[in-house]
Structure formats: C-alpha cells, structure tokens
Amino acid sequence: MSWNEPGGGNNKPRDPWGGGDQGPPDLDEALKKLQDKLGGIFGGRRGGNTGGGSGGGLSGSLLLVLAAGALLVWALMGFYQVDEQERAVVLRFGKYHVTAQPGLRWNPPLIDEVVRVNTTKVRSVSFREIMLTKDENIVELQMSVQYVIDDPNKFVLKVRAPENSLQHAAQSAVRHVVGDTQMDLVLTEGRAKVAIDVRDRLQSYLDLYETGIRLSKVNVDESKPPSQVQAAFDDVIKAREDEERLKNEAQAYANGIVPEARGRAQRQIEEASAYKEQVIANAEGEAQRFSKLLTEYKKAPQVTRERLYLDAVQGVYANSSKVMVDVEGGNNVMYLPLDKMTEKSAASGAARRLQVDSNTMRELVNAVAEQMARDEASTASRRGGR
Template structure:
C-alpha cells in the first residue's frame, strides 16, 4: 500500500500529465455556465452587453457572450404581479394568512372631511414593456409602490369618510386605477395596471366604537325615513284615487244633467214647432197625454159636466186600469 507521500506524488503526477485537459474542461464548463440561459414561458430575456441594451430574447434556450460580457435579465411579462399595502400575505394556501403589524404607515390616511381611515388595498399589474421597465425608471417596483400610495392618498383625500367606508369604495378603486395608469404612462415604466382592489377599509381602532355608534344612528334614521315613505306611498295614492273618483262622479253627474237639459230643450223646441203649426190640435194632444198620465194615479174619481150640475153615474176608470195592468202582466 502507498503511504501519504506516495499518494500525493501520484496525484501530482496525474494532474501534471492531464493538466491541459483539466484546464480545457474547466474553461468549457465556465463558458457553458456563463453563456447558456433558459428563458421561461412567461418571461422575456433582456440582454445587456457591457451595460448597454443589446436585444430581447424569446422564451426557450438562449446563448449570450460568456465571461460577463453580456448579462441577461429575465422579466415575467406574461405573469400578473401584485403589491400589497397596509398588510402582507404570510402564507398563500387554501386558507391564506395575513399580517398588519408594522404596515400602519401605509394604510392610515386622511379623508376630505379631516377624518382618519385605515385603507388596505392591492395593486395587480403586468409588465408590458421589459425595456422600459428596466431602463426608463430606476427601481420600477419601488417607484410603482410610491406612486400607488400617492394616488390612493390623493383620491381618499377628495372624499368623505362615509364615502370611503361605504358606497364610494368601488369609485375610489376605479379612480386610483385610472390615476395610477396615467402616472405609469407618464413615467414610461412599462407597467400596465390590471386592477386596484380595496381589500379592507375601516376606521382606526381608537375611534371604532364612536364610528359604529354614528353608523347605527344613521341606519336608524334611514329606517325611519323608509317607514315614513312607505306610509306616504300607502295613504297618498289612496287619497288621490278617492279624489279622482269624486271628480269623475261629478263630471258624470254634470254630463248627465247637461244631456238631460239638452234633450228636454230639444223636445220643447220640437213641441213648440208643432204647436205653432196647429195650436188647438197640439193643445188637445198635450191635454190628453197629461190626463193619461195623471188619472191612473188618482183614487176615486167624480166626473161632472162643465156647469157641475150633472154627475156621470158610471165610469169604470179604475176597473179599466186594473184590467190593463193585468193584461200587461
């Protein structure tokens, strides 16, 4: 067996014998490690040669000049990214967990009516231009975070605390999204804003009890207003209907009286016209028609002559009327 010195001499012999091959293999390995780059399917490879932009490589296996002459930055242009404000996600599993500790400076802001509110939000975005993202703005991620916080504070500062906490939440998110995209276009940072989501909006912890009391009072007021409107809607339409019914009845009565008066006037005019043609005949006919209507309504009847001296003994008018009624039945 060989001792330690012999082993050392043996190894040195083989190293000296194959030194050129070892150097060549190490050199080839360095070339491979510094020149072969794999770009993922959601990425673009931006190649910089000696600090200056050279080209943009597509996904797949790509080669660059080795030994640090060229460098490649992989930019996830097809992936949706996000930034969180006022909280951070600690674990993103089926039941994600969050923490708010240490991030109050991002979320506490002043509203337009000089109230404090705690706004937590998420900005979802994509990198639309990898060249602008790398070279137009220094540290585009931090710049986007600063712009997002500035835009949110501006929009919240233009609204009351009730709008931010209740009905105006969607309007705030939409306005921040629009303003933030305008800032990105102005800065040419190569970022497209997909969505701004208000994760949670609450009053600060010290004023929560007072704010809840105010909300309860407002809700009670709205309830009373709704009840009054319901009673109004129940009574007023009914009264309006009754008033309209009375008006319609009055109009119908007036129309009936006018039509009857018009008919009687027409009848009188027609009668007068006939009377003018033959006064005696018309007078006699009117007399007979009147007696025909009046006599059946009388009880016992006594008929005398013009001088009142003779009484007609037999005139069975009642009997004739009864017979006519029976025959009519």
C-alpha cells in the first residue's frame, strides 16, 4: 500500500513524514518558529509567549547591523585614485575645498564632490568660418586650436562651459584678425602671421574669462575664396605665378648680365690705368732721353746730329718699301725697290730677315752718294769734251 493511500478505515491520507493522522503544517506556526530562531540569534527570547520582546530585539540589532554595513560601504566609496596626468578638484558642500595631487585619495562621499581633470592631454577644436577681409573680400577659413588645461580650478569653477567659450572666443579672434588683413595675405604667405595673431588674441580672451586653458598651437588648415568666385581667383593666382616667374627670369638675366658688364667695366678701367702708366712712363723716358741727348749734343754736336739724322732715316725707311734718292746739282734720281729686293731674297731661300740698322743704312747712303758723284763727274767730263 502506498503512502498516500487511505488507511485505518477513516479515509484520510497518510502523512509522508510519518505524522500519522496529523494534517498539513500550519504556515503561521512555521513563521513563528523562524522568528523565534532569529530572535535567539540576535539576543531575543524563545517561546511563544514572548513575541513582543523578540520583535523588539530583532528590530534593534538589525538596524545596528545595517547601520554598520552602510557606514562601511560609505567609507569604502570615499577612496579614489588620481592618475599622474590628472588633478582632482574637491568640492565640499558645493564649495571649493582643495586640489588633490596624483595618488590614492579619500574624501567623504556625498559630502565632497571630486572632479578629475586631465592637465596634460592636448585637446583640439576645429571650426570653419566665412568672413570679410580688410579690403572687403570674402574668404573661407578652416582653423584648428590645440590647447591644454593649465588651471583645473578655473576650468571647473569659473566658466560653466569652458570649451564652448573657447570656440566662441576663437571665432571672435579670427574675425578680428582677418578683418584687419588683406585678402592676398590671408590666402598666401600671410597665413602664418594670421595664426600667430589669432593665438595671441585668443589667449588674452581666455585669460580674461579665467577659463584655465592654455593654448598650444593655432593652425590655419585651409584658406580659400568662396566657391562662387573660385574660377576668377584661380585666374588671379595663375597671373600672380606668371608674374613671379617673369620676375625670376629677369632676375636670372640680370644676375648674368650685371657681373659681365661689371667685369668689362673693370677691365676697361684696368686697361685705362695701364695706358696711363704707359704714357707717363714713355713721357718720362722721352724726357730723360732728351736730357741725355742734350748732354751728349753739348759734348759733340756734329756726331749727335748725324746720329739723330740716321735714326730718323732708319725709322722712315723701316716703314717704306720704296726709296728714291736725289743728289743736289744732279738730274738723275735713283730708285731703290726694297720690296722687290726683299722678295728676291726670300725666293732665293734666304732664311734671314732683312733688317736695316744704322751701320747698314750709313753704308747704303755712302754707296749711293759715291755712285751719284761718279755719275755726275762722268757726265761733266763728257760735256767738257764736246
């Protein structure tokens, strides 16, 4: 017979726990037993007649344990770590208390508020603006601003949204600087100066607002005219490049011509100086020669005159290829073809050059004079015979 079959003739199910004829356990009785056990653990009294005292002991001990646990959790929640690149701004009841340095820190939670700020990270903000230049042209600029948080106290407490304030101040600074600059400078070589001026002005704004931000760098990423006038601006850029190219070519030509002209001028100056020195030297030499000839002339006038005459004749004959000699009182003229004589001498294989010195000239003159005298004497004798 199974455990749940009726038995004993009373048609009641049997208790599987061996309770015999007992019915199902009472739920209230079970809860009361559990309450008595818990009351005994926390210092209460057992027994069904002490329900009021057991409930009071249970309530007080439980509150004490819960309070101790909550205090422990609250204390553990106060520990926090500040990294090396961070600073922690501690607010006590909403008011600035202290700035915590890197390390393990503890502050009472729910009383102090800790705001950790990274002071070494380089942050960046970019924006694009269309604005007017000083010459009333429109340009489009894209700029990026790099910055770090220099003073975490000011960054957290002085300004509600410091990064938004940074962007607004940057736009204001850019408009001020570009509005005081010509369009050509903004679009070409003046971009670096625009970035420097914007950085200085923007830093002054941030210091005035006490944002605690220190700028690292301001870059002009792009500067261009609006798309509506881009084609015309490209033509202007091309013309400017052509102008620069022509200037460079002209400068290269000048660099080649000017030194050459200066060299020629210097050469002419040197030649003129050399000619000057030569003329002065010749003049001084002629003067000294004349002085010496004068001294010799005073010593022997006849010899000196003959010497001067021969030198003059030598100079004349040296430059002439034909000589005609006439004798006083005679009718015949002697013609000496020196050029033919020279050619004949060269044709005969003479290797030496015809040179007329003073001795040769003297001998030649004497021979010519003697020949002419003999011819004159012969002619006179023939006339006398008749």
